[in-house]
Amino acid sequence: MRRTLPLFALLLGACAQMPVAEVTMNRGQDSVSGLGQPAMQSFPGRAGSAPQYSNAEIAADMLELQFQMESGRSLPVLSRFEGPISIGLTGDVPATAPVDLARVIRRFQTEAGLNVGLAPKGVVPSITMEFVPRSALSKMVPSAACFVVPRVTSFAEYRANRAAPDTDWTTVVERKHVAIFAPSDTSPQEVRDCLHEEVAQAMGPLNDLYRLSDSVFNDDNFHTVLTGFDMLVLRAHNDPALHSGMTKAEVAARLPAILARLNPRGEAIGRMGDLSVTPRAWEAAVGAALGQRGSPAARKAAAERMLSIARAQGWQDGRMAFSLFAWARSNVKGDFPASVAAFRKAGEIYRSLPGGTIQAAHVDMQLAAFAVAQGQSKDALALTDRAWPVINAAENASLLATLYMIRAQALDRLGMRAESREARLDSLGWARYGFGSDAQVRARMNEIAGLAGGAGKG
Known part of the structure; x- marks a missing residue:
């Protein structure tokens, strides 16, 4: 289940969230803020990088992903x-969905070695992905952007049987038919992200772990497309040495040999990372701190709980960095210097983790926004320079568009008008894919244009 955690919202004043995107096909305006509207940009679907974990750690992660909801x-x-x-x-x-589905299917075939393809006309698919209005999804699972259900082939069938044992994953032995439900009225990027995460869960493990820094199987939503780690997990999950109905002990006995065969480089990597179980209280605090409900005071209190639990657990991994990130978000207005320090510490931790560079790029984007607001335009440009290649490689269009907009604002304040206009134009094609509607793009541009309202020259 892909959760709705708005990680890329800018937070100069408080924990304000971006409005829900309008329909993907809404292209009512021909220009945004006086700029010609370029064609929508999208990513080709790159192969993921090899995982940087030991096979022993990957095996432990897989068992927790496979045998727990x-x-x-x-x-x-x-x-x-x-x-x-x-x-x-x-x-x-x-x-945009058919194109993005074709791209991720190619990745499943080439990187995970899966025998997967589009269903022929007239044949009931193994996996049906049905697009319905967001409001209908919210009535069923309020916290989910999209979710996957066993033994149904339509949203109507799910609504009629949602309380029945057939839709309970704990009763499934062999998967025959699975349905994914995703919003039809959202941005192309969210559609693609749902395709990646939910189709992967339909064919692989069902759980998410907050300790994974290099995976979409993590409810922090930093990674939006499947990573090399994820593809290895899918390949191992569907390896011929395993079969439906095996117990956890049986799978655990076979995983070391499977991973040694599929990922020989993982045999030479020393054990790393903290495999401790994440307390449910911390996970509940995440939802309260970063979810779309609750008052600013309630979200701030939840972020305080996240950080308190992380410190009590002695974490130094992504869970501590995420706690600092959430705390920093909630304290921008109340204690700006402490918030900036927490963001920087989160960035340091993320850079030390395998696959943590995209999380660090999120931090850099926020710090660049702060720099623009304070008139430190050269610092903002340096931060965007560091973040750009990471965000581009991670195929996050909404973050890429936002980065270009921040860069344009910094260039404008330095008197570099031509470069500023070029950066704004670069942002628009990615914004159409990342945010969906022209109204959403204008809202983000206006938000960033307001950052430097009272700042001095950088």
Whole structure:
């Protein structure tokens, strides 16, 4: 289940969140803020980098991903598809979805070695992805951007059977039919992100772990496309040495040999990372601190709980960095210097973790926004220079567009008008993919244009 945590919102004044994106196909305006509207940009779908973890750690992560639900409930046996897997799109399918599905299918085939493809017409797919209005999804699972359900093939069937044992993952042994439900009225990037995470969970592990720094199987939502770690997990999950119905002990006995065969470089990597269980109280605090409900005071208190629990646990991994990130978000208005220090500390931790560079780039984007607001334009440009290659490689269009907008503002304040205009134009194509509608793009541009309202020259 992909959760709705608004990580890329700018936070100069408080914990303000971006409004919900309008429909993907909404292109009512021909220009934004007087600039010609370029064509929507999108990413080709790059292969992920090799995981930087030891096979022993990957095996431990896989067992927790495979035999537990996000709710904390245990799964008695391994479940998966046996044989070829087909995928079909239905409902109010966004225009960009078929292209992005084709791209991720190619990755599943080449990187994970999966026998997966588009479902032929007239055949019920193994995995049905149905697009429905966000409001309908919110009535079923309020905290989810998209989610996956076993043994149903339509949203209507799910609504009729949502309380039945058939839709309970703990009763599934072999997967035959699975449905994914995603919003039809959202940005192209969110559609793609749902395709990546939910199709991966439909074919692989069902759990998410906050300790994973290099994976979409993590509810922090920093990684928006499948990583090399994720593809290895999918390949191992569907390896011929495993089969549906195996117990955790049986899978644990076979995983070391599977991973040694699939990932020989992982045999030479020393054990790293903290495999301690994440307390449910900390996970609950994450939802309260970064979710879309609750008052600013309640979110701030939840962020305080996150950081307090992280310190009590002695974490020095992504969970501590994420706690600092959430605390910094909630304290920008109340204690700006402490907030900046917490962001910087979070960035330092993220840079020390495998796959943590995209999280660090989020931090750099926020610090660049602060620098623009304080008139430190050269510092802002240096931060955007460091973040740009990471964000581009991570294929995060909303973050890339925001970075270009911040860069344009900094260049403008330095009197570099031509370069500023070029950066704004660069931002627009990515913004159309990342934010969806012209109204959303204008809102983000106006937000960033307001950063330097009272700042001096940098």
